[in-house]
Amino acid sequence: MIIAKQKELAEILQMLEGKQRIFLTGCSQCATTCKFGGEEEVARMAAALKDAGKEITGTVILDPSCISLKVKKDLRRAPGLQEAEAILVLACGDGCQTVAGNTRLPVYPANDTLFIGEVERVGRFKEVCRACGSCELGWTGGICPVTRCAKGLLNGPCGGSRDGKCEVDPELDCAWILIYEALKERGELDKLRQVRLPRDHRKARRLAIN
Amino acid sequence: MGLREALASGKVVVTAEVAPPKGTDLTAFRESLPYLRGRVDAVNVTDFQSAVVRASSLTLCRLLLEEGLDPVLQITGRDRNRIAIQGELLGAAILGIRNVLAITGDHTEIGDHPGAKPVFDLDAVTILQAAQRLNQGRDLAGNPLRGATDFTLGATVTPCYEPLELQVLKMESKIAAGATFFQTQAVYEVEAMRRFREATAHLGDVKVLVGIIPLKSAGMARFMNKNVPGIRVPEELLERMAAAPDPVAAGVKAAGELMAALLAEGLCDGFHLMTLGREDLVPEILAAAGLA
Numbered sequence: 001m002i003i004a005k006q007k008e009l010a011e012i013l014q015m016l017e018g019k020q021r022i023f024l025t026g027c028s029q030c031a032t033t034c035k036f037g038g039e040e041e042v043a044r045m046a047a048a049l050k051d052a053g054k055e056i057t058g059t060v061i062l063d064p065s066c067i068s069l070k071v072k073k074d075l076r077r078a079p080g081l082q083e084a085e086a087i088l089v090l091a092c093g094d095g096c097q098t099v100a101g102n103t104r105l106p107v108y109p110a111n112d113t114l115f116i117g118e119v120e121r122v123g124r125f126k127e128v129c130r131a132c133g134s135c136e137l138g139w140t141g142g143i144c145p146v147t148r149c150a151k152g153l154l155n156g157p158c159g160g161s162r163d164g165k166c167e168v169d170p171e172l173d174c175a176w177i178l179i180y181e182a183l184k185e186r187g188e189l190d191k192l193r194q195v196r197l198p199r200d201h202r203k204a205r206r207l208a209i210n
Numbered sequence: 211m212g213l214r215e216a217l218a219s220g221k222v223v224v225t226a227e228v229a230p231p232k233g234t235d236l237t238a239f240r241e242s243l244p245y246l247r248g249r250v251d252a253v254n255v256t257d258f259q260s261a262v263v264r265a266s267s268l269t270l271c272r273l274l275l276e277e278g279l280d281p282v283l284q285i286t287g288r289d290r291n292r293i294a295i296q297g298e299l300l301g302a303a304i305l306g307i308r309n310v311l312a313i314t315g316d317h318t319e320i321g322d323h324p325g326a327k328p329v330f331d332l333d334a335v336t337i338l339q340a341a342q343r344l345n346q347g348r349d350l351a352g353n354p355l356r357g358a359t360d361f362t363l364g365a366t367v368t369p370c371y372e373p374l375e376l377q378v379l380k381m382e383s384k385i386a387a388g389a390t391f392f393q394t395q396a397v398y399e400v401e402a403m404r405r406f407r408e409a410t411a412h413l414g415d416v417k418v419l420v421g422i423i424p425l426k427s428a429g430m431a432r433f434m435n436k437n438v439p440g441i442r443v444p445e446e447l448l449e450r451m452a453a454a455p456d457p458v459a460a461g462v463k464a465a466g467e468l469m470a471a472l473l474a475e476g477l478c479d480g481f482h483l484m485t486l487g488r489e490d491l492v493p494e495i496l497a498a499a500g501l502a
Binding site: 150151152153154155156157158159160161162163164167168176177180184189192193195196197198199201 | 287288292314315316317319320328330331332333334335336339350366368371372373375376377379380382383386387395439440
């Protein structure tokens with residue numbers, strides 16, 4: 001799931017300065033499940049913008065906001081879009097760019113996109129994947145050190161953990177202690193005896209797959 | 211005699227540590243030198259310790275060399291990628307620096323520029339790997355160098371780490387990557403070193419210099435217990451510090467007693483004295499340990 005959170009209304013209004021007639025889009029997938037761009041949030045945003053003196057020309061929940069051809073088709077049919085001066089997107093950064101690529105209107109993000117994460121329970125998310133292009137989970141007991149170690153270390157823990165918690169955030173478990181415990185339980189501690197080479201950062205920069 | 215020769219000689223090796231100034235004023239640095247010269251085998255210079263902006267380690271290492279002291283360049287993976295780290299190491303070799311201590315580095319978020327981009331392209335293990343390659347006349351990518359380095363490589367280890375086995379696994383990686391000596395996080399109990407040496411008995415001929423931070427007050431001990439990872443000051447020592455009429459002298463005495471006890475049991479090859487700006491205490495600590 002892509003996790004995002006809504007920007008402060010003040011920042012949104014600042015972006016929309018000079019634009020009076022606004023069209024809103026949401027997304028049926030992550031944004032709906034994680035409540036940063038489903039029906040409910042789009043309706044709430046429409047009301048807040050009206051309170052701030054804006055006119056809402058229409059809304060649509062794109063299904064989803066990240067498939068280009070579908071977004072193009074759905075936007076073409078969307079009532080109220082023709083009358084709008086700007087689109088405010090309640091989706092992730094990808095959803096926002098897909099909308100922007102399929103309209104001539106100026107497009108603004110209502111959200112800050114945070115990470116690829118796991119839904120632990122309603123409203124509680126945990127970052128688990130950095131989409132680094134080179135998955136290490138095969139030797140780490142299914143726990144990603146690139147994402148869950150604050151330093152992204154591949155050769156074991158730094159000296160900064162206290163009582164199993166990270167030096168950056170005492171709420172956060174030290175990923176390396178979790179990895180150690182998982183591998184120990186499986187009798188696979190030998191996997192930590194191999195020195196891991198520095199990562200190839202080109203793999204994280206693959207911008208398109210044909 | 212420098213660090214390399216001292217480590218090879220089998221004598222009790224003593225290293226100290228200085229921090230570069232936050233600014234350009236070298237007064238404190240220069241004032242510390244008479245307490246170190248002729249008393250320690252080498253002096254570490256910290257690399258933006260605690261992720262705080264200061265003068266660079268390399269600069270002070272060169273100044274130490276000019277003052278007749280053997281510097282240990284500390285280098286972390288936090289602020290430089292593999293290109294900058296290798297370049298810094300080549301520069302250090304050109305300036306005559308012979309010892310490198312590789313450290314992963316505190317996270318930028320705990321420092322004085324918490325919004326800075328943390329790099330960590332290399333960690334302590336891969337910094338050692340890079341330095342080892344430079345010693346062999348090649349860079350990390352395998353390209354030949356015109357002129358190799360000749361570093362003695364060291365790393366850090368935390369004897370009071372939980373789980374200790376994980377710390378020992380990492381120590382093994384550091385040895386595999388070229389570390390020949392270790393400086394430990396500060397230790398306050400003989401028992402901690404007994405446990406540590408037992409857990410590392412299989413590691414062969416690797417030199418361990420036990421980290422010593424002399425306590426200056428009971429408050430400092432409590433602060434470290436609460437905030438510094440891998441440091442555990444036992445209650446008994448805390449009470450001794452609280453009751454002492456001259457806490458600094460009591461801290462020096464306790465450090466000396468611990469050092470003598472560790473040597474008596476053969477639990478280390480020497481000491482790394484981290485006096486945190488009180489380098490004037492080094493001669494007294496060595497005297498208290500029977501090493502003066």
